[in-house]
Amino acid sequence: MTDFPLHTVDSAPEDAKANLQAAEKKMGFLPNLFAKMAEAPTLLEAYLALDGIYAKTSLSPVEQQAALLAISADNRCSFCVAAHTGGIKKAGADDDVIKDLRARNTPNDPKLAAVTRFAKHLNAQRGWAEQSELDAFIEAGFTHQHVLELVIACALKTLSNYTNHIAGTPLNEELKPLAWEAPAP
Template sequence: MTNFSVHTIETASDDSQPLLEASKQAYGFVPNLHAVMAESPALLEAYKTVADIFDNKTNLSTTEQQIIAMTNNRLNGCTYCMAAHTSIMQAGKVPEDVITSLRDGTAIADPKLEALRLFAEKVNLQRGWLEDGDIEELLAAGYTKQTVFDVIVGTAYKVLSNYTNHIASTPLDRGFAKNEWTPEA
């Protein structure tokens, strides 16, 4: 098995160091995901850029963004991201019932949010090969055509992190350990 480094700011390449410094400024520590991604400055920059775009340039609320992220995390079996995003949702005051539904892959009580969860699930499972009815259901729930494409942004964001964590077996940060998650068999 190939082992990947969990870099520190000091061990990272010159191109990754400022990106890790920015992570430390933003979070108060360098998340292990970023430290692993630092092996490839291109990956780390791409991840941080897409995350920023998803967080700040979509028309989605924090809860809606997390529904997309967590649905992908669960379907992709990413234990690191499930724990990390659970912590993010708790800090962002996402309702506990929504968090539980996302971790378990069960229906969200709010019909609009459930429509978004189901749509994000279809985008992931069907690899974007949607039927008109899939899109119409999302639109009927009160979302827009922009939302269709914003879900793709969120899915791409999670591919970057989920696949990195699978390949590198990224160790869970201590701060996320209380929200450890294991996929169903």
């Protein structure tokens, strides 16, 4: 595997430094994903901007994180599963939901089950959602707006999961208690 740099604010390309500083200030540490993305400052900028946009969707914070965690688990991205485990805990999800999502199972909560099922379907089908899946998601109480907002979740996970796979992003010390091992393909 090619050795991609794990940048610090000091070693990063000039165009990435402000984004790294802002992320470190906001999170209290510099996620290694961002340290890897900094090699391509526009990728880092795109990810951070899209993440901020996704946070403004009409999905609840738990629903947002559940979709990201479910997609990351299906994409076998250990870094993102750990990161979104922290995110969904912070959003207030209960431990059973988190356990189910990390095991790639459907949560018992009907709304979260619908969100994660549809997000995983959308991701697996590369956007070619089957009508029956769309119908089931809408029947669970969601809207066409929610359908399209989950496209953002898939886009975010494409950016981060692919980066982690290509760059071999190691877990930060802060995320090690949330470590997850991807199942064999």
